[in-house]
Structure formats: C-alpha cells, structure tokens
Amino acid sequence: MQFRYQALQRKREPDELDAPVLLASPRGWIAVFVVMIVLGGALVWSLTVHLRVSVAAPGVLTHPGGTSQVQSPYAGMAERMLVKPAQQVRAGQPVARLQDTDGRTRTVTSPFAGQVISATLTAGQIVGVGETVVTVERTDLPDDRLLALVFVPADQAARLHPGSSVDLSVSTAPPAAFGLLRGKVTSVAPYPLTREAVAALVGGDLAAGRFHTGKAPRLVTVDLVPDAGSASGYAWSTAKTPPVHLASQTSVSASIQLRTQTPFDLVLGR
Template identity: 75%
Template sequence: MKFRYQALQRRREPDELDAAVMLAAPRGWIAVFVVLIVMAGAIGWSLIARLDVTVDAPGVLTHPGGTSQVQSPYTGMAKELLVRPAEEVEAGQAIARLTDPSGEVRTITSPFTGKVISAPLSTGQFVRTGTTVATVERTDLPEDRLVALVFVPADRAALLVPGRPVDLSVSTAPPAAYGLLRGRVTSVAPYPLTREGLAAVVGGDLAAEDFYHGEAPRLVTVDLIPDAASASGYSWSSARTPPVRLRSQTAVTASIELRSQSPLDLVLGR
C-alpha cells in the first residue's frame, strides 16, 4: 500500500491535531455576507416598496355631452343638406330639408348646440323616419370643456374612484416626443354601457366598434389638468409639449392607476 508523502508527514506530527481547522477561507465568508446583505435588502424592499397597478383602456377627447345622432322625424326624398362636417350648429338650426310623399317640404333641425362630426345624408337620397341625418358633438351642457371619455372593461373598473391619476397617450402627439397628457378621474358610470348606449355616446355603431370588445365597458370621465404655460393648454409628463391646442375627437389610450401594492403582495397574488 502506497501513501502520499503529505499524508505521511502529517502522521509524523500528531501535535498539530489540536490546531484550529479552517472551514472557509476569508474570501468565502465575504461572499456569504454579500449574499445575506442582498437577501435582506430584497426582503426589505418587497415589504416597503409600492408598485402601481394600472388598467389601460381606449378613449377619445371630446366634450362631456359626447356625440349624438340627429335623426329624421320624416320619410321622404332628401332635397338639401344645410350643414357640413366641422361646422357649428345651434339648437333649433335647420340642418336638412326633404320632400315627403305628399310633396310638402319638411325641415329637419338640430335639437342641440354643437359641432357637426359627420353628415352622411346626400341630395336625392330616400330617407325613412329614424335615418341619421348628421352626427353632432354636443357643446351645450353646463361647464362645457374638453375631457377624455374612456371605456374601461367592467371587470377592471370596480376599483376606480374619482381622483385617480390618469396618463393619456394622445394619437396626434407621439409620447416619445411629447410625453403623456395628465388627467384625473372625475366620474365613473355606475353601470356598464350597452352597445346601443355606447353608440349614443361616441356617435354611431361604426364608431362604437373601436370601444366594444365583446363585453360592455363602463364610461369613465377624465378631466385634463390645465397648464397655462403649455401651448396645448394642459399638463404633460414631458417638459416639451405639443405646439398646438388639442382638438376634440382625437383618439387616446388611458393608463389609470387602480391601486398600489407591495411586491410581496403581487407575488402572493393578493
């Protein structure tokens, strides 16, 4: 049987048996302490830090009254369309004329004040009672202003309350260049919108397709935070703001803060 030279040397020195045994080199202890410090920091951060839980939803810049369709109360042949898109109309103003089956000329008037968004009627078109003559964005409600109407899925809107901060990505102002438009939730509809109710708010079934995705959303009204120093008239997350004022009927995507929670709660699914 052969033995290594070092082993034989140790057998000849029994007096070293009471020497302290080094279980780990100093470098190893440093690594252990670093790992423990990192773990302690991670645990402390998970208990103290707060993460924002948000919901994203589509919307549109408009006025609190939204848009409404002006429908014909008569049946007949369209004789004349008196308004065009982007024109302002007053309540009671004539917007179209048609000739009914008896040959009498009938005048269709707008029941409210606002701006014409679309006017699909054309001269010579046969019109039935209930046919849409024009879509008008209403501006006749008290405290009229520019707001964002956001359509949040009903299952995500339960935690929404007035006062929640909102960041809006505006389609005509790229966030990479101008940041996000700032706002706050001012009201949350108590019940989900039906498809018909959504169409009434946004101005028709075609427009409602952009906001109805299989389930009825709840309407959330967001007030924009004013900023007199900004050319747009409102506050943005970036110091560089759009050089022009915002227009109604501009599409937006809203990110609404629902609540804040600790990372530990998020991991545990609470």
C-alpha cells in the same frame, strides 16, 4: 508485513493539534457577504417601494354632452346637405334640405349647437321619418369642457372611484415625444353600457365597436388636469407638451390607478 517508507515516516510525526484549520478562503467569504448584502437590499426594496396597480382601457376625448343624432321629421328625398363633418352648427341651423312626398321642400334643422361628427346623407337618397341625417357632438351644455370618456370592462371597474389618477396616451401626441396627459376620475357609471348606449356617446355603431368588444363596459368620466403654462391648456407628464390644442373625438388609451402595493404584498397576494 511490509510498509512503505513514507507511511512509516508519517506515523512517526506528531499530530499538529495546534495548527489553524482554514474553513473557507477569503474569496469565499467575500462572495457570502455580497450575497447577504444583495438579499438585504432586495428585502428592504420589497418593503419600502410602492408599485402602481392600474387598469388600462380605451377612450375618447369629447364634451360632456356626448353626441346626438339629428333625425328627419319628414319622409322624402334628400336634395342637399347643408353641413359637413368638423363644421360647427348652432341651435336651429339648417343641416339638410329634403323634398317630401308631396313635392314640397322641407328643411331639417339641428335642435342643439355643436360640431358635426358625421353627415352621411347624399343627394337623391330616400329618407324616412326618424332617420338620422347628421350626428353632432354637443357643446351647448352649461359646463361644456373637454374631457375623456373611458370605457372600462365591467369586471375591472369595481375598485374605481372618483379622484383616482389617470394617465392618458393621446393618439395625436406620441407619448415618446410628449409624455402622458394627466387626468382625474370624476364619475364611474353604476351599470354596464349596452352597445347602443356606447354608440350614442361616441357617434355611431361603427365607432362603438372599439369600446364594446363583447363585454359590456362601464363608463368612466375623466376630467383633464388644467395647466395654464401648457400650449394645450392641460398638464402632461413631461415638460415638453404638444404645441397645439387638443381636439375632441381624439382616441386615447387610459391607465387608471387603482392603488399602490409593495412587492412584498404582491408576492403574498395581499
């Protein structure tokens, strides 16, 4: 049997039992330490950071009295509208003039003060008893102020309660430029609203379509946080606030805080 010279030479060399064995290179240990630090930081973050859990819903800036419809107590033909949208009216002010079936001129007056939201009656139009002449946003209540009415889907409103923080994105004040309008929940309706109830609050069936999209919503009333130093009179999430006053009937998108939750609890489903 023949053996190669190299194999015989290796056989003659003594075993190097006292030589150190390199299990991992320094570069490998650095990678292990980096991974451990990242995992530790992620664990600390998941236990200490609190994430905001919120519900989003559409709404509108308005007054506590909402909107009301001025209806005609007479039947006849419209002669002239005496008011127009965005006009302020006082209680008892004439809003339209009609000619009844006997040829007499009749005047329809507003029973309350407020701002005209819509006036769709035109000259020559036949009007029946109880038909809407104008829609008025009421401003005659003792606690009149600007607030937000938010329509939250009923299945998402169970955890809402007064005092919850609200951030409002105002359609006339881009959030990228002015931030979000601050507010607090003051009341949550106990029952869902019908489409007719929503229409009565926002000024008609056409406007109600944005807030009643198949599922009956619950009404959440949001008071705006005042800020005397702001041009609008209300607090915003940024120091640069809109240079004008907020107007009623302005659309908003609300984000209502439900609770805060750590990422660890979120993963566990708690």
